[in-house]
Amino acid sequence: MSDWSNPRLPQEEINVGESRPLLSFFVMVAGLGALILACALLLMLFAQAIAAWLPFSAEQAVAARFFKAPDPAAEPEATLQKLAESLVGPQGLPAGMRLQVHYSALPVANASATVGGNITIYRGLVEAIDSENALAMVLAHEIAHIRHRDPVRSLGRGMALAVVMSAVSAGAGSAAADWLLGSAGKLTVLRFSRTQEARADADALAAVAQRYGHVAGAGTFFQEMQRRASEAGRAAESVPVFMRTHPATDDRLYRMELLAAERRWATEGPLTPLPPALQAIRDARGVKVQPGG
Amino acid sequence: MILTNIEVIPGKRVVRHLGLVQGSTVRAKNVGRDIMASLKNIVGGELKGYTELLNEAREEATERMVRQAQVAGANAILNVRFSTSSITQGAAELFAYGTAVVVE
Amino acid sequence: MQTFLAFADLIVFAVLLLVGYIAGRIAEKVHYASIRKREKLFERVTVFSSRFPPTVSQPFQATLVCGSVVVSQDYFKAVAAGLYSIFGGRVRSYESLLDRARRESVLRMKHAAMRKGASMIVNVKFQTSQVPGRGVGAVELIAYGTALRPVA
Numbered sequence: 001m002s003d004w005s006n007p008r009l010p011q012e013e014i015n016v017g018e019s020r021p022l023l024s025f026f027v028m029v030a031g032l033g034a035l036i037l038a039c040a041l042l043l044m045l046f047a048q049a050i051a052a053w054l055p056f057s058a059e060q061a062v063a064a065r066f067f068k069a070p071d072p073a074a075e076p077e078a079t080l081q082k083l084a085e086s087l088v089g090p091q092g093l094p095a096g097m098r099l100q101v102h103y104s105a106l107p108v109a110n111a112s113a114t115v116g117g118n119i120t121i122y123r124g125l126v127e128a129i130d131s132e133n134a135l136a137m138v139l140a141h142e143i144a145h146i147r148h149r150d151p152v153r154s155l156g157r158g159m160a161l162a163v164v165m166s167a168v169s170a171g172a173g174s175a176a177a178d179w180l181l182g183s184a185g186k187l188t189v190l191r192f193s194r195t196q197e198a199r200a201d202a203d204a205l206a207a208v209a210q211r212y213g214h215v216a217g218a219g220t221f222f223q224e225m226q227r228r229a230s231e232a233g234r235a236a237e238s239v240p241v242f243m244r245t246h247p248a249t250d251d252r253l254y255r256m257e258l259l260a261a262e263r264r265w266a267t268e269g270p271l272t273p274l275p276p277a278l279q280a281i282r283d284a285r286g287v288k289v290q291p292g293g
Numbered sequence: 294m295i296l297t298n299i300e301v302i303p304g305k306r307v308v309r310h311l312g313l314v315q316g317s318t319v320r321a322k323n324v325g326r327d328i329m330a331s332l333k334n335i336v337g338g339e340l341k342g343y344t345e346l347l348n349e350a351r352e353e354a355t356e357r358m359v360r361q362a363q364v365a366g367a368n369a370i371l372n373v374r375f376s377t378s379s380i381t382q383g384a385a386e387l388f389a390y391g392t393a394v395v396v397e
Numbered sequence: 398m399q400t401f402l403a404f405a406d407l408i409v410f411a412v413l414l415l416v417g418y419i420a421g422r423i424a425e426k427v428h429y430a431s432i433r434k435r436e437k438l439f440e441r442v443t444v445f446s447s448r449f450p451p452t453v454s455q456p457f458q459a460t461l462v463c464g465s466v467v468v469s470q471d472y473f474k475a476v477a478a479g480l481y482s483i484f485g486g487r488v489r490s491y492e493s494l495l496d497r498a499r500r501e502s503v504l505r506m507k508h509a510a511m512r513k514g515a516s517m518i519v520n521v522k523f524q525t526s527q528v529p530g531r532g533v534g535a536v537e538l539i540a541y542g543t544a545l546r547p548v549a
Contacts, residue, residue: 015496016489021477022418024489028480296461297543299448299520303457304548330469330533335413336420337471337494338428339501340535343528344467347537351463373461374522375541379529 040164044157051156052149056096056117059152063116070102076277077103080121080139083132083275087140087207093147101139109225113142115151126281128224132272133208133217140204147203150196198255205256206263214269215260222249294359295369295396302369302396311365311393316357320350321384347387351375354389367393417472424471425493432500439507444542445519457545460513464505465539467528468498475534495536499523502540515544 070077080101093099102120109124119142121135129135145151192200208218226249260267273279295302322330326342333340354375362370373391380386470478474490481488502523510518521542528535 016493021473021490025473025477025480028477028484031484032480295459297459297520298461298522298541299459299543301449302459303545327533330535333469334475334534335417335472336424337417337469337474338421338424340467340469340528343535343537344465347467347528348465351465351539355461373541375463375524375539377524377526377537377539379527385526385529 036164036168040161043160043164047156047160048153051152054152054156056094056098060098060116062155063114063118066114067100067102067116067118069100076126076275076281077101079275079277083136084119084139084143087136087143087211089207089210097146099143099146109221109228111138111142113145113151115155117146119143119146123281123285125221126274126278127285128228129221130271130274131217131220132274133212133215134220135274135278136211137204137208137218138221140207141200143207144200144203145192145196148196148199150192150200153196154192197252201252201256202259205259205265209260209263209265212269212272214266215256216267216269217271219253219256222253225249226253294362294367296355296359296373296391297369297371298373298391300372302371305369305396307369307371307394308397309395311362311367311395313390314358314361314365314367314370314393315388315390316354316359316361317386317388318350318353318357319380319384319386320346322346347377347385350385350387351389354387358389358391362391362393365393367395369394369396413472414476417474417476421471421473425497428497428501432497432504435504435508436500439504439511441516442507442510443517444503444507444521445517446521448520456548457517458548460515460544460546461541462506462509462513462515462518462544463539463541464502464507464509465537466498466501466505467535467537468494468501469533469535470494495525495538498536498538499540502538506540506542510544513544513546515546517545518542519545 072078072081080103081099084099084101088099097117099117099119102118103123104120105123107124107127108122109128110122111125112120114120119139121139125138126135129138205215205218209215229249257267259265274282295305301307322343326346329342330340355373358370358373370391370393373389376388376390378386378388470491474494477490478488481490503521506518506521510516519542521540524539524541526537528537
C-alpha cells in the first residue's frame with residue numbers, strides 16, 4: 001500500500017490561465033467598444049444614404065404627425081409661403097416635393113427645415129432682420145436643405161444611432177430616441193453636417209442673387225447672430241440657439257463673400273423692405289434696434 | 294449491499310449476475326432557492342443549497358437502485374455510474390445504474 | 398438627474414461588476430488556501446483512475462464514495478466569459494472556477510473515503526453538469542470512485 005502515493009502537483013499553473021483578469025477584461029471591453037462604434041458609424045452612413053431614396057410622400061407622412069397644414073389665408077404664413085415659392089427659382093423643386101412654411105411665435109432667433117418640406121420661421125428671427133433680402137437668404141437656405149433631402153438624411157442617421165444605443169443600454173437608447181423625436185424638438189433640431197450647411201449657403205446665395213439681382217443684405221441675419229454671440233461673451237447659456245446648431249458664423253460670412261466675388265454678384269443694391277405682415281410683427285414688439293447698421 | 298464502480302469486488306467472487314438495476318429521481322429547486330442563487334451569482338462561490346439538494350437527490354436515486362437490487366435478490370452492485378441531465382428549465386434528473394450481482 | 402436615470406442600467410451594471418470582481422477575488426483566494434491545506438491533509442488517500450487497485454493480492458473491502466459541489470460564477474466572471482465568447486480563445490475566468498470546483502469535489506470524495514477508513518480510491522470518474530435554473534449560472538461537479546479499505 002505504501003508503495004503508492006499521489007504526488008503534489010503544481011495544479012494551479014497547469015489548469016488556471018488567469019493572470020491579469022482586469023487587464024484582459026478591459027482590453028476586451030475596449031475591443032467591444034470599438035466594434036460597436038464601427039457598427040454605429042457604418043449603420044449611420046448606411047441609414048443616411050438610404051434615407052435619401054425614401055419617397056418624399058413618406059417624409060410627408062412622418063411630418064404629418066407633427067405639423068398641421070396652416071390656414072392658407074393666415075398671416076404671416078401666407079406671406080412667408082409666397083416668398084419661399086418665389087425663391088425656388090426657374091428650375092423648380094424635384095417632382096413631388098412641396099414646401100410648407102410655418103411661423104412660430106417663439107422668441108428664438110432661428111429657422112429650421114425638417115422632414116416633409118416643412119420650414120419654420122421663428123419670431124426671434126423676424127425681429128433680428130430688417131429687410132426682405134435677409135429673410136430670403138434664410139428661407140432659401142432652408143429650401144436648399146429640403147431640396148437636398150438633408151432633414152431625412154439626418155433623421156435616418158439619428159435613428160440609426162438610437163438603435164445602436166438602445167442595443168447597448170435601454171436607458172441611453174430611449175434618451176436618444178427622446179432627443180430625436182421628443183416633444184420639445186418635434187423633429188426641428190435636426191443637425192446637418194458642415195458640408196450640408198455649406199452647400200445650402202451656396203445655393204441660398206445663388207437664389208437670392210437671382211431674385212434680387214444682388215446679394216446685399218443677405219448676411220444680415222448671420223451678422224446679427226455674431227453680434228449677439230460676442231455680446232453674450234462666454235456665457236454658454238445665453239449664446240443664441242442658432243449658434244449651437246450651425247457652424248461658425250465668421251466662416252460662413254467669409255465663404256459667402258468669396259462666392260459672391262467668384263460669381264461676380266453685385267454686393268451693393270437697394271434693399272427690399274420687409275413685407276407688411278412681417279413688419280407688423282416687428283412693430284408690435286416695438287423693435288427699435290436696427291441690426292447690421 | 295456492496296456498491297462499487299469497478300467490475301469486481303476485491304476479495305469476492307461473483308456467483309450470479311442479475312442484470313441492470315437503476316434508480317432515478319427528478320428534482321426541481323424552489324423559486325426561493327433560485328432567488329438566493331441568483332443573488333449568489335453576483336459574488337460567486339459555492340451554492341451550498343444546491344450541493345445539498347443534488348446530493349440528497351443522488352442518494353435517493355442510489356437508494357432506489359439498491360432497492361431494485363434487493364428485490365432481485367442481489368447483495369452487491371458493480372460498475373455503478375451516475376448521470377445528471379437537465380430535463381426542463383429548473384428541473385434535473387439524477388440517475389444511478391449498475392449491475393446487480395450475488396457475491397460470495 | 399435625467400442623464401443619471403438614463404444611464405441607471407449602466408451604473409447598476411458597473412456596480413455589480415465591481416462587487417462581483419472584489420467578492421469573487423477574495424473568495425477565490427480563500428478557497429485556494431483551503432484547498433491547498435486539505436490536499437495536504439488528505440494526501441495519504443491515494444486516488445487512481447485505473448479500474449483496478451495496484452495490488453490485487455491484498456484483500457479489500459469496497460464501497461462507493463462520492464464528492465460533489467455546485468459552484469456559481471460571479472458577475473465579473475460571467476461578463477468576462479461573455480466577452481471571451483465574442484472574441485474566442487480561452488475563457489480564463491471559468492478555468493479557475495472549474496479547477497477549484499473539481500479539486501473540491503475530489504477532496505470531498507477523499508474525505509468520504511477517509512471516514513470509511515479507506516486509504517485508496519480506484520476507478521475515479523468525474524462528471525460535470527449544468528444546473529438548470531432560471532437565470533442562474535452554476536455547474537455541478539461530482540467525483541466518485543470505489544474506496545478500498547484493506548482488510549487485515
